[in-house]
Amino acid sequence: MDYLLEEVLGYVAVLGKPNVGKSTLSNQMIGQKLSIVTDKPQTTRHRILGICSGPEYQMILYDTPGVIEKKMHKLDSMMMKNVRSAAINADCVLVVVDACKVPQQIDEVLEEGVGSLKEKLPILLVLNKKDLIKPGEIAKRLEWYEKSTNVDEVIPVSAKYGHGVDDVKEWILSKLPIGPAYYPKDIASEHPERFFVGEIVREKIFMQYRNEVPYACQVNVVNYISRPTSKDFIEVEIVVEKNSQKIILIGKDGKALKLLATAARLDIEDFLQKKVFLEVEVKVKVNWRQDEDLLRHYGYGGQIRAF
Numbered sequence: 182m183d184y185l186l187e188e189v190l191g192y193v194a195v196l197g198k199p200n201v202g203k204s205t206l207s208n209q210m211i212g213q214k215l216s217i218v219t220d221k222p223q224t225t226r227h228r229i230l231g232i233c234s235g236p237e238y239q240m241i242l243y244d245t246p247g248v249i250e251k252k253m254h255k256l257d258s259m260m261m262k263n264v265r266s267a268a269i270n271a272d273c274v275l276v277v278v279d280a281c282k283v284p285q286q287i288d289e290v291l292e293e294g295v296g297s298l299k300e301k302l303p304i305l306l307v308l309n310k311k312d313l314i315k316p317g318e319i320a321k322r323l324e325w326y327e328k329s330t331n332v333d334e335v336i337p338v339s340a341k342y343g344h345g346v347d348d349v350k351e352w353i354l355s356k357l358p359i360g361p362a363y364y365p366k367d368i369a370s371e372h373p374e375r376f377f378v379g380e381i382v383r384e385k386i387f388m389q390y391r392n393e394v395p396y397a398c399q400v401n402v403v404n405y406i407s408r409p410t411s412k413d414f415i416e417v418e419i420v421v422e423k424n425s426q427k428i429i430l431i432g433k434d435g436k437a438l439k440l441l442a443t444a445a446r447l448d449i450e451d452f453l454q455k456k457v458f459l460e461v462e463v464k465v466k467v468n469w470r471q472d473e474d475l476l477r478h479y480g481y482g483g484q485i486r487a488f
């Protein structure tokens with residue numbers, strides 16, 4: 182019961198625009214891949230809770246969807262609700278920015294993410310992807326963010342390569358209150374495994390298909406049977422908006438879907454550390470991204486999904 186000891190403990194909201202590296206940073210801090218990472222914006226759709234435990238601390242990180250201005254679908258608005266709900270318990274906030282981009286104000290990200298709490302919460306600006314630009318340029322960016330924003334500190338990092346991540350942890354630890362640990366030390370998340378299975382399939386869709394197709398997909402794990410003496414049986418449905426997308430997903434003679442299922446199965450087996458039997462089916466639900474009831478059913482209602 183060592184998790185009842187008093188220690189540094191608290192919640193951290195990880196905010197930022199799409200594609201800046203929020204999920205890469207969160208995964209690095211947790212030391213495990215909980216959030217999927219792709220080179221496309223708007224990869225993360227839910228807020229993902231990850232737990233980073235050390236001998237005397239426990240940080241509960243919320244990786245969030247990227248803050249966007251133009252909300253084209255109801256899905257976008259509901260994703261922004263997931264951003265806001267991550268900040269409710271937050272003890273401090275990380276705003277991640279891309280060091281390669283021309284510096285920009287972060288008001289909008291803070292407004293969408295923490296609203297009126299922004300005056301009260303300690304804020305760290307994480308200048309990410311420093312590996313992609315020259316040290317001299319980094320110094321200029323750092324100075325700009327220190328001068329032009331109201332953040333408490335700016336730390337340059339390269340989340341992809343783990344550089345500077347310990348400095349971020351140290352900053353967080355200096356801001357968190359003392360309390361009893363919430364979670365056993367050996368768990369990294371409270372999301373059930375089936376959530377990650379769905380996310381792995383989504384990642385493979387991003388990797389295999391181009392343009393609009395990945396964004397039109399919702400992945401549901403409809404059946405998950407754990408079988409201690411044989412392979413787990415997992416049934417996944419991919420919901421798309423139009424028949425034309427279904428045709429693309431399946432491909433000629435079902436080849437594309439087979440490729441996808443194999444890539445996903447290998448990663449799922451790696452994640453679960455056991456063999457699985459994976460069945461993937463494609464369904465059409467016209468305009469699901471605009472259907473509020475369906476979106477809630479799929480878990481975009483601002484709550485962590487209950488299974």
Ligand SMILES: Nc1nc2c(ncn2[C@@H]2O[C@H](COP(=O)(O)OP(=O)(O)OP(=O)(O)O)[C@@H](O)[C@H]2O)c(=O)[nH]1
Pocket residue numbers: 197198199200201202203204205206217218219220221222223224225226245246247248309310311312313338339340341342
């Ligand atoms: N070179 C470099 N690439 C990085 C770094 N951090 C993240 N990336 C890349 O940037 C892309 C986006 O990373 P994500 O972690 O998915 O970004 P995100 O902010 O979570 O994106 P959304 O979930 O879409 O909002 C991926 O291709 C990453 O590999 C970094 O420090 N250096």
Ligand SMILES: [Mg+2]
Pocket residue numbers: 203204205216217218224225244245246247
């Ligand atoms: Mg992400």
